[in-house]
Amino acid sequence: MTLPTLAVFKFSSCDGCQLALLDLEDELLDLAGAVRITHFLEATTTSEEGPYDVALVEGSISRPDDIERIEQIRADSRTLIAIGACATAGGIQALRNAADVQEYLGFVYPRPELIDVLAASSPASAYVEVDFELRGCPINKRQLLEVVAAHLAGRKPVIPTYSVCVECKQRSVACVLVASGEPCLGPVTRAGCGAICPAYGRGCYGCFGAAETVNITSLRSVWEAAGVDPARMGPALSTFNVASRGFTEAREALDA
Numbered sequence: 001m002t003l004p005t006l007a008v009f010k011f012s013s014c015d016g017c018q019l020a021l022l023d024l025e026d027e028l029l030d031l032a033g034a035v036r037i038t039h040f041l042e043a044t045t046t047s048e049e050g051p052y053d054v055a056l057v058e059g060s061i062s063r064p065d066d067i068e069r070i071e072q073i074r075a076d077s078r079t080l081i082a083i084g085a086c087a088t089a090g091g092i093q094a095l096r097n098a099a100d101v102q103e104y105l106g107f108v109y110p111r112p113e114l115i116d117v118l119a120a121s122s123p124a125s126a127y128v129e130v131d132f133e134l135r136g137c138p139i140n141k142r143q144l145l146e147v148v149a150a151h152l153a154g155r156k157p158v159i160p161t162y163s164v165c166v167e168c169k170q171r172s173v174a175c176v177l178v179a180s181g182e183p184c185l186g187p188v189t190r191a192g193c194g195a196i197c198p199a200y201g202r203g204c205y206g207c208f209g210a211a212e213t214v215n216i217t218s219l220r221s222v223w224e225a226a227g228v229d230p231a232r233m234g235p236a237l238s239t240f241n242v243a244s245r246g247f248t249e250a251r252e253a254l255d256a
Helices: 016-022 026-034 064-076 084-089 091-096 101-108 141-153 165-172 177-181 217-224 230-236 245-255
Strands: 007-009 034-039 052-058 077-083 132-134
Touching: 007 016, 016 052, 016 084, 016 141, 026 141, 026 177, 052 064, 052 084, 052 141, 064 077, 077 084, 084 091, 084 132, 132 141, 177 217, 217 230, 217 245, 230 245
Parallel strands: 007 034, 007 052, 052 077, 077 132
Antiparallel strands: none
16 A cells, blocks of 8 residues: 655744654654655655645745745645644744844845845745644644644544643643733633643743634733733734734734
């Protein structure tokens, strides 16, 4: 029986989401036995041309030649899955979207005229149709395994859409916002991390992007009641998932 093919591609990113795949360890051996990995430069020098049954894309579209490349990957892939904050929301590099990128280049590079870059850092879905988006900075390796297995089996992935607050309850973690006055984005952030930061007494940073529902007005009221300066909310929403749709709308609501 011919094994389905799996390809992994990188755009502008830190490689952390690809490493999450390698971090599966024992499960990776099972996955490798169920698919034929035809392109994954983080792990192997093997590189075959498509078509691919499943393609994973990490990183944002940040350079002009990225556009043609993502379009070719889409054309070569039966299923295209964007993984991580960069591929699903433009990543932390999308902070430049609200600024003058040429001014940034002047600060960073001695010869900015040699740098060919788009004015905005965008998710893959800004240019091609994406079959599934797996969020996180980095992604949850167990969720990645579920998504790949589900698509290979032709079923819908079982990935939570509720907030990090549910994960805090599941771990019996006291609310750091209410109990300690720690600024926390848990109520408006999608679950997936296992409430790592709250479990160690720190507020959620929004690594998994906006939850299915973002009630920023209510969260602001809770922050104020806990003694947290609401002026900190805008910067808190402007990190790994600065261009996540729910967070962008939340910042606009704060500025209104």
